[in-house]
Amino acid sequence: xxxxxxxxxxxxxxxxxxxxxxxxxxxxxxxxxxxxxxxxxxxxxxxxxxxxxxxxxxxxxxxxxxxxxxxxxxxxxxxxxxxxxxxxxxxxxxxxxxxxxxxxxxxxxxxxxxxxxxxxxxxxxxxxxxxxxxxxxxxxxxxxxxxxxxxxxxxxxxxxxxxxxxxxxxxxxxxxxxxxxxxxxxxxxxxxxxxxxxxxxxxxxxxxxxxxxxxxxxxxxxxxxxxxxxxx
Amino acid sequence: xxxxxxxxxxxxxxxxxxxxxxxxxxxxxxxxxxxxxxxxxxxxxxxxxxxxxxxxxxxxxxxxxxxxxxxxxxxxxxxxxxxxxxxxxxxxxxxxxxxxxxxxxxxxxxxxxxxxxxxxxxxxxxxxxxxxxxxxxxxxxxxxxxxxxxxxxxxxxxxxxxxxxxxxxxxxxxxxxxxxxxxxxxxxxx
Numbered sequence: 001x002x003x004x005x006x007x008x009x010x011x012x013x014x015x016x017x018x019x020x021x022x023x024x025x026x027x028x029x030x031x032x033x034x035x036x037x038x039x040x041x042x043x044x045x046x047x048x049x050x051x052x053x054x055x056x057x058x059x060x061x062x063x064x065x066x067x068x069x070x071x072x073x074x075x076x077x078x079x080x081x082x083x084x085x086x087x088x089x090x091x092x093x094x095x096x097x098x099x100x101x102x103x104x105x106x107x108x109x110x111x112x113x114x115x116x117x118x119x120x121x122x123x124x125x126x127x128x129x130x131x132x133x134x135x136x137x138x139x140x141x142x143x144x145x146x147x148x149x150x151x152x153x154x155x156x157x158x159x160x161x162x163x164x165x166x167x168x169x170x171x172x173x174x175x176x177x178x179x180x181x182x183x184x185x186x187x188x189x190x191x192x193x194x195x196x197x198x199x200x201x202x203x204x205x206x207x208x209x210x211x212x213x214x215x216x217x218x219x220x221x222x223x224x225x226x227x228x229x230x231x232x
Numbered sequence: 233x234x235x236x237x238x239x240x241x242x243x244x245x246x247x248x249x250x251x252x253x254x255x256x257x258x259x260x261x262x263x264x265x266x267x268x269x270x271x272x273x274x275x276x277x278x279x280x281x282x283x284x285x286x287x288x289x290x291x292x293x294x295x296x297x298x299x300x301x302x303x304x305x306x307x308x309x310x311x312x313x314x315x316x317x318x319x320x321x322x323x324x325x326x327x328x329x330x331x332x333x334x335x336x337x338x339x340x341x342x343x344x345x346x347x348x349x350x351x352x353x354x355x356x357x358x359x360x361x362x363x364x365x366x367x368x369x370x371x372x373x374x375x376x377x378x379x380x381x382x383x384x385x386x387x388x389x390x391x392x393x394x395x396x397x398x399x400x401x402x403x404x405x406x407x408x409x410x411x412x413x414x415x416x417x418x419x420x421x422x
Contacts, residue, residue, distance in 0.1 A: 011317075011318045011319035011322055011342070011344070012319070012342050012343050012344030013343050013344060014342060014343040014344070015318075015322075052345060052348075053344055053345060055345075056343060056344040056345060057344075059343075060343060086405075086408070089401075089405055090340075090341075090343065090405060093341060093401070093402050093405055094341060094342065094343065096396060096402075097322060097325050097326050097329070097341060097396070098322060098325075100325050100329060100390075100391075100392065100396060101321045101322050101324075101325035103390075103391050104321065104324065104325045104328060104382075104390070105316065105321055107382045107383070107384075108316060108321075108381065108382065110382075110383065111301050111302060111305075112298035112299070112301050112381075112382065112383025113296075113298065113301040113304070113305060113310075113380060113381050113383060114284055114286060114295035114296050114297070114298050114301070114380040114381075114383055115295060115296040115301075115304045115305075115308065115310075115380070116246070116248075116286075116293055116294070116295045116296075116380060117245075117246045117294065118246065118308075119246045119247075145365075148368075149363075149368055152368065
């Protein structure tokens with residue numbers, strides 16, 4: 001049975017999932033989630049999901065695939081069981097709010113407004129009314145509170161800036177190395193005793209250079225060393 | 233009589249009056265004050281009274297009887313109701329039952345980013361955004377206007393309110409999902 005609704009009308013991945021399950025008249029369980037996985041993927045594939053919501057649709061798709069693979073290969077002991085239970089729980093919770101929203105919608109349209117007194121429209125005359133307890137100390141404290149609130153934001157940004165800077169440095173180093181030599185091995189590029197982060201940064205730098213078509217990389221097989229050559 | 237003073241203050245004020253303000257100006261204990269407010273509500277919130285009392289987020293206000301909505305709206309020439317899209321309705325429902333609630337928590341329940349919808353609901357005066365000092369991030373509640381629009385005397389009068397508001401399983405699930413996902417954190421850093 002085909003489902004004549006376009007994705008644009010969906011308010012999110014959970015609604016799509018809920019509709020698919022309800023359309024099959026299934027209870028919300030891991031087994032039903034595994035059964036509607038293909039329909040879900042088909043719908044996401046065939047309809048234009050707004051870019052800003054695509055990631056959310058894909059997160060649910062990944063969880064579904066994990067559940068499905070666990071249903072097919074029960075011996076495969078991934079964390080699928082827990083994830084599956086979580087997704088089913090999440091969907092049940094979502095359904096409770098969807099059900100409640102029907103009641104809210106009815107009340108919203110019922111025309112039972114309770115009106116409050118309107119504010120009298122008195123023309124405002126400019127007047128100096130200094131607030132009583134504002135002191136320089138209080139102003140400073142308030143501003144410090146604002147700063148404190150911004151800390152997590154700047155901390156995050158700082159760490160991502162650091163990452164970006166180090167990738168750019170690594171790209172320059174790699175390019176410099178390529179001027180002298182035509183070939184470099186990935187393990188030479190990463191200094192011996194390098195931390196995991198440095199390896200990752202080097203790898204990202206390599207990917208970026210490949211994207212810019214500055215270098216080419218060849219790898220013989222999984223876990224083999226990567227041979228980096230100039231593209232020209 | 234303290235109830236008389238409360239009624240007079242509510243009548244004179246065009247805005248919702250904070251219970252803490254009443255307490256200060258009437259110099260009454262919490263116990264006496266809450267009992268008096270309950271008494272005012274019991275006398276006004278009946279079918280035969282033209283004036284009702286609404287309480288929301290610690291503030292009380294005199295309003296018109298919900299059954300008289302049509303006549304009052306006609307007099308004030310107010311447009312009573314707008315359309316609500318399904319995503320808006322869902323988000324509003326979650327905020328109504330679970331507020332004060334943070335954006336990541338709402339997104340855990342709906343499974344989708346809610347930034348635009350929240351901005352929209354806020355611009356339409358349906359929800360209020362306030363800072364939660366403990367959580368270092370804004371929390372959302374429905375607005376007093378929304379409560380009055382539904383014709384209920386307090387958000388707790390919603391059908392099955394306690395079931396959804398205090399459900400431990402929902403609380404646990406929202407907490408555990410927030411822990412396991414970092415997408416909301418990345419989102420707020422952008």
